[in-house]
Amino acid sequence: MFLIHCPYCGEREQSEFKAGGEAHIVRPKQPTELSDDQWAEYLFMRKNIKGVQFERWVHTHGCRKWFNMVRDTSNDEIKAIYKMGEKPPTKYK
């Protein structure tokens, strides 16, 4: 079970959190102007990386804030955590 450093509360057990899928997928500003394929790309397509992945997490049983996490899915190492709206650390890109 991970120990996750919530950027608002500090280090907490994984059981207080929920994972929310891939990060940095921005909802299109004008969905009605997208083709079916473009909309499907936003709606359905997600990476499933073995290795370093950018994810969304929420401190459900805590401050209820969403934040981003960089995690290596091959060994569950959490490489970085940053707030929503902040730029992802470039060294893992």
Add this chain to the structure above:
Amino acid sequence: MTNNLRVKSSKFIDETYKISFKFNNKTYYGYKGDTLASALLANNIHLVGRSFKYHRPRGIMTAGSEEPNAIVQLHKNTSRTEPNVRATEIEIYEGLEASSQNCWPSVNFDLGAINNFLSPVLPAGFYYKTFMWPASFWEKYEFFIRKSAGLGKSPTEPDPDIYEHKYIHCDVLIIGAGISGIIAAKTSAKNGFKTLLVDEKPLLGGSTIYQNSEHFKINNQISSSWLEKEINEIKKIDNLEIKTRTSVAAFHGYNFLLARENLTDHLPLHQRDGKVRHRLLKIRAKKVISATGSLERPLVFDNNDRPGILLSSAIEKYSNLFGVACGQKNIIFTNNDSAYETAISLFQKGINIEAIIDNRENVDSKLVKEIEKNNIKIYKGYTVVNTFGYKRINKISIMQLSKDGQKVVGSKISIDCDCLGMSGGWTPAVHLFTQSGGKLKFRDEDQVFIPDTYPSDQISIGSCNGEFTLDEILSSISKKLKDFLNIKKTEYENLEIQSHFNKTKRNIWLLPSDKIIGKTKPFVDYQNDATAKDIKLALREGFRSIEHVKRYTTTGMGTDQGKLGNMHALGIISETAGSKMGELGTTTFRPPYTPLTFGTIVGRNVGEYFDVFRKTPIHDWHVENKAKFENVGQWKRAWFYPKENEGMHEAVQRESKAARDSAGILDASTLGKIDIQGTDASEFLNRVYTNAWSKLAIGKCRYGLMLNEDGMVYDDGVTTRLDENHYIMTTTTGGAANVLGKLEDYLQTEWPELDVYLTSVTDHYATISVCGPNSKKIISKVIPNLDLSDDKFPHMSFKDTKIDKVKCRVMRISFTGEQSFEINVQANYGKSVWDKCMQAGKEFNITPYGTETMHLLRAEKGFIIVGQDTDATMTPIDLQMDWMVSKKKYDFIGKRSLYRSDTIREDRKQLIGLVTENPKEVLEEGAQIVADANKSPVEMLGHVTSSYYSPNLEKSIALGVVKGGKNMMGQKLIIPMENKQINVTVTDPVFLDKENKRLNA
């Protein structure tokens, strides 16, 4: 025949404390300090159980948690009965009753043993191959397979014991209190680390503590004496916590571990009441030191499973620790030096050794020489080819090994014996290490897997790291601890060590025999009766992956998880298939390391605490009035209120009729309520609901439909505008938490610019809904000052008012189609307002109704229930709720998905009403709907989602989803049931009061 084999007293056994126990209904005696296994061996009992498949007689093989054979049932036919208990681990106590498993009628005469003679027709994968055909016979096969298989019986009565969970945080956790673990614990604690040391055994000191040999010395003291002093010292250290009888079950990532602390299993039953039996420790350690030791390997040869055949190290432990001789005519069979320690130790105690069989040809270490000096015959370069004796070994035959070790040569020699100790070298216990995500590497020189890369802040030390000799361990431990704990110095820098151990080993995974393999039974997995022959068969049939061979042959799938045999299985695969061990890898070691009871896992979460539930403020009234409850999410909701002799159907019919004829009352407190405030509240609602909100006047309510981004209906409910920038949203009971989560997600991540604040207020309010033609009269009695006229208080509006001095909000909204009023009051006034409504409604026969009647009433009106009539594949268009979808709004969650190529298909499943040809016939929810039952294959058009007998319409009604249903009004369809076909007609889903006249009646 209770021949006492207690040959020499041991300081670990209290011979002044005699304990009586029963094994298979016969009384025996042992001493305090004995395990069931040592006590049985002292009584010269080896035969303890029968094997799983062939029902072969099996005895005690080991002296630890790796035991595959000696597993027993404790306290049969009582509430404390427990199956699969390892006799080698359970400490005896007064009144212990154990019995053999997997045998009938008795361990001495087991009918299942016929399988042993049938074994030529019971090869690997036998069940897979044989019981497949014909498929319809499976039920019959299964009955017999289940009856004859299975290890032990689970208890049928509630568990009388108490279990608990505990969180522990420490700087350093040390698993295993052998010599390495003790040294690590002392070093860690003395350097100021908060340290926890756990060991599965009742005694500290591992195998060194009973090591009395002059050949192994530390600082010129016998190793056990030296260690004993260390143990006495660590017991005095404050920041070191020591837990014995504590077995680590799981090692998860981020140094999170689960351990089971056994507190009462060694006590007589009458001393256990009121005490916690097991404690599940949830340990979070900054650093972990694994010192889990190693397990001795058996050797694989024909009939290597008879009672009386033990691991050599087990024989040594029984003799040194328990003072018990496992036999009077002992033979040791080995491929390495460690068995000579056993031999010397037996010899010193005066226990007779007939001979030593050594695979190796040239051996002349100090230990070997000492044996020879004492005139014990050593057969060098020999192997055992067979053993004899059905319920106890009585003879072995041996032959010389060829130079390459692939064949046997020369003539057979027979030697009588009553006990055979075998030693195939050692396997590091890396189970926990690999569970944590650690990767292993294979060391060719002695054929072992050892830790390679660590996924967290941890190390392995001692023999679990492949350091098997005293000098290897002690010469490296100091540096390891310094590096790991980041300290300058330890007390163990310059130990003087004497360790006369020759490391040579002749590793032959499957020892050759004079017979062809098909005629032999060289067991690899004892518990599951998997032999080397089975593994070779699996390879012949094309299995290559170790994981596949494991499942096909069931090697390593018993309660012992193959702790003894897995390495041999790998070795045999490697030799037969010509692949390298290191490349084959191991099977995955999964938690728990040793089995856990269910009690330990659930802890205190039993009975009403198993799954906590939520109660409304009016709950007690429902209980007093005999309501039946249903679970909705975590809530207990009143389902229906049966009067005398009423079943569910009668109660629901009566409640439904009363609600439409006069008045009904419902506790709707469980509906989710979210308080929404902020200058952008209206804009926010526009984005999350399908319909428009900007123009909703203050004081008005509106029904809203919420979609997922994929266009499918997610939740619904009425939202009320309390003020310019203040709304209160209601959600479905089960969906409340998820809706709040979803709204917060969008606010925080997609629209952080919106000024909106969300607060869950579900628990803050009690909600009482009074409906029916007389509802207005009742409410006017409860709140006389409130003007209830249709023009002052129209449908879909609310009023803030007071009942006596209690503030309340009354909403005129309806889920039943009747005129109805929903009173929301601060939760703690809920019960008193409910009582007031009941009192006021008495003259109108106000009838409390539960969720079932609520569902029936809304179905009459064709109102959907999200999650019953929808299933995450239904768009609002599919639900014929096009009117709910704003055409004007530029965007809302899910809008774009409503005109994807898939969602605009005309033949999607759409919501429709169904009436049966016979109005008395009620459909089954979930029943399939077809047009032509004779077509093959039958095309399934949809299914029934809601179905009731309507007492108000006096006919059966149903809602369902049907492909292209929207355009099928009036069409006849068929519901095929098991014994009949029901004819139905597609109708509009609204069955009652299409004109909404009753809302203002």
